[in-house]
Amino acid sequence: MNYNITPFEFNEELDLEHHKAWFLDGTHSIPPWTPMFAWSWINFCRHGMQWGAEKLSLPTCKGWDWRLKNGGGYLTMLIVDDPEEIKAREIKFKQQLTPFIEDYDQVWQGFLQEMMGRYQELKDFDVDNCSNIDLLEHFEKALAVNKRMWEIHMYMMYMVFGVFILFENICKELVGIDDTHPDFHALMRGFDNKVFQVDKKIWEFSRLAAAKGLDKIFLELEPKKYLAALQERQEGREWLADFQEFLQEDGWRANRMSEFNVPLWVEDPTPALVSVKQFLLKGEEFNLDKDRKRLAKERQEMEEVVLAKVPQEQRSWFKVVMVLAQQSSSFSEEHNHYLDLYTHALVRRALMAWGRRLQAAGSISAVDDVLFLIPDEIDKAAIHPTHCNLKPIVEDRRQQWQQWCQEENPPMIATISMEEAMQLMIKANDPIVLKVVVGSFPVPKPELNADLYGVSGSPGVAEGIARLVMNDDDLAQVEDGEILVAPSTYPSWTPVFTLLKGVVVDRGASLSHAAIVGREYDIPVVMNVFEGTKKIKTGDRIRVDGNLGVVYVLDNK
């Protein structure tokens, strides 16, 4: 069964002929995508990946191909296997890489400026007071921005992750530490980035709320009652007005990154208000500021230590690669804010405008029915919506989606074993695969007698009560001093780290959100334990050892 929305839908017979294994993108497509998002991902993310790999001329990989099945995204590597072709690609690749090595900032800032200009143009457009033909044009522009965003996203990511892997490798060779070693983590922290800057503003709002006596609202009420309670009081209304002004600048994001079906902070500030609550729970201090100075100092000391182990004549380029790897770590975190989240927010804004119009005209029943269409279908109804019935299409697809949300998509569709498939994947040398999809596999160390074996994302040891968070709805329940256990964590979750003593995630690698943020908050993070969310329950007492990469369940609730 399929949505029937694109030629990229999985065809078992044809698609397994050339590619023996397809992997589910669990990071982005669990739960399954709605048709509109699936359509945009399959078209634009896939294109961006191939664009990035081709423009850079990656020697061994032409990006990934994607298929859609049951709302899940399945991917495979486009491996270059002709040695002559690889050789030719290597030459061009080296040329492409040079400006990036010489001036990373200029490359990234250039892209950033371009995107911010495009966003501004979209934001300046009034989606509610315009003709249908103008809204259609605006929507097409938003889709073009989406496409361009993925080009930049993947071009940057291939370079950035590639350099990061290079640094890991030379660290192993020259210094004898790998990316899960505490010394390696020390090199990668003590940096600010846009995500933290947004958090800091939210923290400032939490202090303002406390000063105005509004903290009780956050600490005593359910999140969904925050807005009404704030609006009841004069100080509350003032505070909220300021907060919404801040969101107009930095609130172009939803708590789920890879979907259009979650309200944006600018639409409904409740998730952002939950972050305010988390900072209030923590009290007056903004940990990041306090910690960053110390971490930056420790980092500098560690840089000296590491450099001393590098042969004199190799130090010059080693330093360059080290700085690039450090920038990679910041990029990995902040690109989500500037790229995925921002773009998807503006596409959603255009989509919701269509949803309201199509619903008013009776071509769909509910505003968010629009997410069960594809752009061509919006186009079909756009000019004369009262004369176009899209309800049956929406009805069918919504049923499918709901059913798939109940079932789990298989992690792999293949004609070969998981082991052979992994070998194939590694052959592509694709940095994004290695850093996001695969990660390092945990090595069980029976002598430690641990309950879960993973890899270290951030050093340190912590003991505390576990809090299982399967999705953002559970975030509001996190209490001070708990240890977060989740499938994986996302950029909008960052403020919750202020409360945490440690983190355990089922999947992740050294450039995952949980690792980067955990390092900056100086709390232990253990990743790639695979079964953390199955073996640990909320209320269990656990010990997270970020130095050894293991987790102990001390007390079952």
Added chain:
Amino acid sequence: MVEGKELIFWLEELNQNDKMKVGRKCANLGEMINAGLPVPPGFALGVDAYTAFFEQTALGNKITEHLKKCHLHTKLGYNQYQKISWELRQMIEEQSMPLELESLIRSYYRELAKKCQVEDVPVAVRSSGPVSMPGQFETYLNVQNEDNVVQQVVRCWASTFTTQALAYRIQREMDIIAPIGVAVLKMVNAKAAGVAFTIHPTTGDRNKIVVEGCWGLGESVVGGDITPDRFIVDKFDFKVDATINRKTKQVIYDREGTCEAGVPLELQERPCLDKEELEKLTRLAIRLEDYYGCAQDVEWVIDQDLPGDNNLLLVQTRPVSKIMEHKKVDAASIADMMVRNVFNRC
């Protein structure tokens, strides 16, 4: 004088948009003055002055005629280029300046001397190309009195015909005349000089300013032949991490240019910047970075002729990325490593 031409300017009349008009060095100095930064006082000759000189004296034609005799269609060797270069420079340096142009330069120089309150104020005459060109055009230091200034400006123009520059233009069939601007700046009587980066150049830490300096002129810091003092200053609390090296040598001016000299024993182990000077430099560097919006690489000088509260001058600033260019070699080897190490054919 040719109508509508822009022959001469005070530095403060210029900004960074004037690169094509007066060359990069002059435009940058003008921009720095606009940013409220202390730079040595001076004036600039526009590229139009260069063009006017070559047109009005018919030198342009003479050079073209001369080159016709040089068999440029055949492949020339270094010695042949050197010979042509020498002949052309000789020809140019012997040419006297058109009167109007000369009197303009004289009157600006007199005005400058008045401003500095020094009769026959010593100046540096520096070339300022609008585009980056191989074969550095020359700089004449310690130039005193009107006659010499006029003469050195002509020599500066003639220096666009150095062997290397000439060969470059001929081999690429570029215009043989390559107009440049010229900066005439008050000589700084340097007590100490050096460079400052508004970002840690090796770790990339943006919270730090790294200052390197030594006694005398900055040339030795830029050139890297004397181990300078190094100060790492925190941009927020101004805490200093200083490495003071024994400085036995310094570069100073002599009659024609510069020479190496010894450093008095009592100064050898003393920091070349005191606490106040370092703090002042740090504040300036922060302001500079704010103004330009990106990390900067600055050349600074302490002038011993000026009173203590404004003896700190900046002579050049540019984005840090530019100075990282000497890392090109690194970039190539890193790219190589990426291929071998990350995208290896297994």
